[in-house]
Amino acid sequence: MDAITRDPLNLVIAGVGGQGNVLISLLLGQAFIAEGYLVTIGETYGASQRAGSVMSHMRISRETQYSPFVPLGRADVVLGMEPVETLRILQQFGNPDVVTIANPRLVYAAGSEPPDRDEVIAAIRKLSAKLWLVNATDEAVSLGDPIFTNVILLGALIGSEILPLDRKSLEPVLKERFPWEKFETNWKAFNRGVELASQG
Amino acid sequence: MAGIDVDVPGATRLFIGNEAIARGALEAGIGFAAAYPGTPSTEIMESLAAVAEKRNFYAEWSVNEKVALEAAAGASFAGIRAIASMKQNGINVASDFLSNLVMSGIGAGLVVVACDDPSAISSSNEQDTRPIAKWLDIPLLEPATFQEAKDMTRWAFDLAEELDTVCMLRSVTRIAHARGNVVLGELPRKEQKAHFGEACPVTPTLTKFIPYLSYWKHRQLHQKLERAREIFESSPFNWYRGPDKAELLIITCGSCWLYSWEAVKSLGVEDRVGILKLGTLWPLPRKFIIGHLNHSSRILVVEEIDPFLEGCVKELVADLPPDSPRPVFYGKRSGHIDACGELNPDIVINAVAGIMGLSYQPRDPAYSREAEQVPVFTPMRIPAFCPGCPHRAAFWAIKNALRLDGRGGFVTGDIGCYSMAMGPAGFFQVRTMYCMGAAVGVATGLGELTRFGLDQPVVAVCGDSTFFHATIPALINGVYNHSNFTLVILDNSATAMTGFQPHPGTGVTATGEPAGVVDMDTLCRSLGVPVEVCDPFDLEDATATLLRVIAADGGPRVVIMRRQCELVREKRKKERPYEMYVDLDRCIGEACGCDRLCTRVFGCPGLVWDRKAGKAMIDETICVGCGVCADICPQGAIIRKET
Numbered sequence: 001m002d003a004i005t006r007d008p009l010n011l012v013i014a015g016v017g018g019q020g021n022v023l024i025s026l027l028l029g030q031a032f033i034a035e036g037y038l039v040t041i042g043e044t045y046g047a048s049q050r051a052g053s054v055m056s057h058m059r060i061s062r063e064t065q066y067s068p069f070v071p072l073g074r075a076d077v078v079l080g081m082e083p084v085e086t087l088r089i090l091q092q093f094g095n096p097d098v099v100t101i102a103n104p105r106l107v108y109a110a111g112s113e114p115p116d117r118d119e120v121i122a123a124i125r126k127l128s129a130k131l132w133l134v135n136a137t138d139e140a141v142s143l144g145d146p147i148f149t150n151v152i153l154l155g156a157l158i159g160s161e162i163l164p165l166d167r168k169s170l171e172p173v174l175k176e177r178f179p180w181e182k183f184e185t186n187w188k189a190f191n192r193g194v195e196l197a198s199q200g
Numbered sequence: 201m202a203g204i205d206v207d208v209p210g211a212t213r214l215f216i217g218n219e220a221i222a223r224g225a226l227e228a229g230i231g232f233a234a235a236y237p238g239t240p241s242t243e244i245m246e247s248l249a250a251v252a253e254k255r256n257f258y259a260e261w262s263v264n265e266k267v268a269l270e271a272a273a274g275a276s277f278a279g280i281r282a283i284a285s286m287k288q289n290g291i292n293v294a295s296d297f298l299s300n301l302v303m304s305g306i307g308a309g310l311v312v313v314a315c316d317d318p319s320a321i322s323s324s325n326e327q328d329t330r331p332i333a334k335w336l337d338i339p340l341l342e343p344a345t346f347q348e349a350k351d352m353t354r355w356a357f358d359l360a361e362e363l364d365t366v367c368m369l370r371s372v373t374r375i376a377h378a379r380g381n382v383v384l385g386e387l388p389r390k391e392q393k394a395h396f397g398e399a400c401p402v403t404p405t406l407t408k409f410i411p412y413l414s415y416w417k418h419r420q421l422h423q424k425l426e427r428a429r430e431i432f433e434s435s436p437f438n439w440y441r442g443p444d445k446a447e448l449l450i451i452t453c454g455s456c457w458l459y460s461w462e463a464v465k466s467l468g469v470e471d472r473v474g475i476l477k478l479g480t481l482w483p484l485p486r487k488f489i490i491g492h493l494n495h496s497s498r499i500l501v502v503e504e505i506d507p508f509l510e511g512c513v514k515e516l517v518a519d520l521p522p523d524s525p526r527p528v529f530y531g532k533r534s535g536h537i538d539a540c541g542e543l544n545p546d547i548v549i550n551a552v553a554g555i556m557g558l559s560y561q562p563r564d565p566a567y568s569r570e571a572e573q574v575p576v577f578t579p580m581r582i583p584a585f586c587p588g589c590p591h592r593a594a595f596w597a598i599k600n601a602l603r604l605d606g607r608g609g610f611v612t613g614d615i616g617c618y619s620m621a622m623g624p625a626g627f628f629q630v631r632t633m634y635c636m637g638a639a640v641g642v643a644t645g646l647g648e649l650t651r652f653g654l655d656q657p658v659v660a661v662c663g664d665s666t667f668f669h670a671t672i673p674a675l676i677n678g679v680y681n682h683s684n685f686t687l688v689i690l691d692n693s694a695t696a697m698t699g700f701q702p703h704p705g706t707g708v709t710a711t712g713e714p715a716g717v718v719d720m721d722t723l724c725r726s727l728g729v730p731v732e733v734c735d736p737f738d739l740e741d742a743t744a745t746l747l748r749v750i751a752a753d754g755g756p757r758v759v760i761m762r763r764q765c766e767l768v769r770e771k772r773k774k775e776r777p778y779e780m781y782v783d784l785d786r787c788i789g790e791a792c793g794c795d796r797l798c799t800r801v802f803g804c805p806g807l808v809w810d811r812k813a814g815k816a817m818i819d820e821t822i823c824v825g826c827g828v829c830a831d832i833c834p835q836g837a838i839i840r841k842e843t
Binding site for chain 1 (some may be wrong): 212213214231321345346347374376379380381400455458459461462466522544545546549562563564567570572574575576577578580581583584586600737795799803804805807808809811819821
């Protein structure tokens, strides 16, 4: 798929508190500003550190500094770390051209009936022009820790080639972020994500 | 958080507004920074404290916002540039000092930063600080971008020194916590020397730092504001973008500039709508604004929280000569912009479209219909305590103790993560919740009502940081007046809600140095208050202790429920204390009669209901192995295994 060239490029990252949205938006943002873009990132989170709905809005432009809110119905890309949150975001910010990368692993909402995973994914597919399903949590567990889920999804986003960024633009950013011993495992997780998306 | 002290002028960094403000303070050469944590202001101090030692300045977490501002003023009085930062509620705490501080001058530049929280996303109110600046005669700036957040902060210190008065910077959540490009400036390299003793220009036997002769000093303050107005008339932080003759003039400030500009672009009306963006908000640059009113006979004011600019601009219009044209105003008062809550591009797009008679369609209506008709229920995630949070266990114990006591006892609440106990997270136990310290203040009043027949036990809760911040005077009031209540201090050894900052009880300073420890147990006992300490994870003991203390009646007594915040524990020690699992033979699901006590009521995100199996299960990726849920299952089906 060709990289999206719209300006501003609107990306929404959806997940649950504790999954590491904020880190993903920061790493992506740093890669974009290194390429001379103006980037605005907005985070919304509830009162709890863990287990609340969390979304990051990214506005990427060559022209101007945008506000930290993607307007309703105007997301170009949705990166979903959790399927219920991905669907929620698509319902609000999706449109016929939206491209979605989604982790299918549910995080249950405390105190309520969990929805059926397959039904959620079917709805996500219906609301996306193109969908990459990436089993990031399972991959992360197989790499030794669910903490890698976010970095695997970041890799998948780059591997999908829908952003005007490649692996080379993320490498220095990850290197700066992680101490050496942690960089190696994170770089491995990132590349695993790239591979998964390249497989389609 | 790293990198606000990068010494590469001209380099671009991706800073949140709070880091940009901190960077501006560094570029201004501050020597002193003080703050109390509060969303959305906390990261200003966090990022300053992280570089304080390296940049050779002093940074502290103060016990509360009033003391933070007083400490910063002390530094200013001795010639050291100082900053105090806080959330909007903190300005209330500091306002007693602030309202007197404006009556004297300052020494070196002194800047107070107020971060407002429109929509009260992480606050108990959505108070607007701008009217406070007007009320107290304080020059006020508000940045509209991340770059301005840095540049304005830097300039605010020069301005404060030129005017000889404290200056204020107001920011809102979507600047404070959003992230954007910031081009760095130079960092200063000069040594600072402190000396106290500047004399009062009128009565040299006094120092300058006494608001004595207030009548005279009030007049002098008005002269300072007049000077500020002159400076603001040509400020680069105020500008107009749009055609000379416009169908609509938007007047805006702060993050609303971004929404206004996006609205105009989205609607394609750049040649029909002009925007007057203001950065110097009090006193307003009168001539500059009046000069731009000629662009249009229709004005839309786009601003967050109160119609502050709208009122101030209307005042300017009221002072125009009688034959001047009177523009039509749209905004919060006309109902074109909602009077409450934060704004966003959609709200402004719709307001502009409505006034201009334009239609705006964000996406294909067929897609909207499909999105609305998705046949899947997406459950809301109600605010919950984290997995392993001591507060969940504490409120479980409080709920059971009050039920066992049986006299209709209730809880007065305070500000912190545990405020969420007003909802399902804490089993609806918290029944009042206002501001820092109010739990005990309110409890001292309730505890005096026996004479009117109040026979319900009163239990106040506060966190450890809140205890030091504003609870101690209220507790002393309870001792002095012999009020009948129990205070439960939920001591999780951190200012948890804002990100685990240290406080006077933790033994660590803002910059990570060893600190004096104020022992809350000893402090309470020294007031003559009986103190019991328990571990909330030991549900049986915590419940029994609380039940006993509640039943004791008499003057104030304290139960300290002590257990470190799980997120702090986890940072230091990754290992889980227990491996948790559900014994599928013992869990009998709906047949139990507990009505899914574990997943429906206890509400730990790590405990989930397996719909297909009709039994509880542990989500391994979320559970932190605290082990508490093993004690709430009536079947003993949740098992904790030592790791």
